Amino acid sequence: MGYISQVSCDKCGYEEEFFLGSGMMYHLPDFVKTLFSNETAAEIEKFKANSTNVSVVAENVLALCETCGKLSVMHKAEFTAPSGETAEFKSVCECGQNFSELSGNYMQEGVLCPKCKAKLRIEETGFWD
Numbered sequence: 831m832g833y834i835s836q837v838s839c840d841k842c843g844y845e846e847e848f849f850l851g852s853g854m855m856y857h858l859p860d861f862v863k864t865l866f867s868n869e870t871a872a873e874i875e876k877f878k879a880n881s882t883n884v885s886v887v888a889e890n891v892l893a894l895c896e897t898c899g900k901l902s903v904m905h906k907a908e909f910t911a912p913s914g915e916t917a918e919f920k921s922v923c924e925c926g927q928n929f930s931e932l933s934g935n936y937m938q939e940g941v942l943c944p945k946c947k948a949k950l951r952i953e954e955t956g957f958w959d
């Protein structure tokens with residue numbers, strides 16, 4: 831089960847909800863594939879084609895795009911083949927650049943507002959499957 835993080839800025843009113851953690855379907859390779867761009871999905875398909883019974887561990891993490899300043903959910907997935915071979919995939923920002931994952935203690939250390947750079951308020955508001 832995943833959790834919902836709501837971030838809000840008291841200064842400029844920026845507000846957004848992020849679905850973080852892992853959903854119910856996040857251990858299913860064919861579902862996880864759909865979280866990614868067509869290009870990445872094709873790479874995943876290639877990895878899966880090389881062996882049967884590929885397993886996957888996937889999660890959503892909070893990430894920052896340093897190019898456009900957008901705060902976003904990054905999908906991360908690690909596929910493992912029975913041979914032990916692994917492949918890791920991460921989604922990229924709408925602008926095409928790689929995200930920087932925010933460290934796990936951002937809840938304590940805080941995240942800056944992408945609009946006005948004030949410290950954001952972060953609250954867990956619920957769960958999702």
Ligand SMILES: [Zn+2]
Pocket residue numbers: 839840841842843844943944945946947948
């Ligand atoms: Zn702000």
Ligand SMILES: [Zn+2]
Pocket residue numbers: 895896897898899900923924925926927
């Ligand atoms: Zn970006």
